[in-house]
Amino acid sequence: GENVEQHPSTLSVQEGDSAVIKCTYSDSASNYFPWYKQELGKGPQLIIDIRSNVGEKKDQRIAVTLNKTAKHFSLHITETQPEDSAVYFCAASRWDSNYQLIWGAGTKLIIKP
């Protein structure tokens, strides 16, 4: 079955710098890749997603890139701010999976002032 690996487990960056979190997946039939942000004491919340017919998607300071050949996708956060500190999860899903998401283990992002 599908397996999603996420790296790094912890990432510390200076405020204003960029942060990149990477995920690899094993099932070439996966076609939907969301990213969720979990703030302290809250449930995860979708921040951006990408489908397999698109190579890149951007929403203000957040972007996601997808390399289908290599089976990896990445989250890019530019001009990081203190409110970006959180745990980020990647996930993957295939078209016939009936809502099922396979989750990465999460990355704790720390923004240093």
Place this chain on the structure above:
Amino acid sequence: EAQVTQNPRYLITVTGKKLTVTCSQNMNHEYMSWYRQDPGLGLRQIYYSMNVEVTDKGDVPEGYKVSRKEKRNFPLILESPSPNQTSLYFCASSSKGLAGSYEQYFGPGTRLTVT
């Protein structure tokens, strides 16, 4: 306000004492799911439900039960809790979006401690 609610938010109990964690969503979503979150292990799915009276096991179903008698509610039942079920639990719901993409909406979490 569209939301997923869970109760209780915090629970401390003893081994073997049956408990239920409730989950309710007001978005008319077909799909509901329970996850547990443990350090270093991310989110692991316990059970999910595609619709009323339709439930299926996730990755870690042992020691848990669920039911889906109404579309909005999806309670998680621990018939005989054990210390290894100490964890942070999340309920989520979803509706199919365009062309296979969709968003899962998560509740605020239930912190369970079993002594």
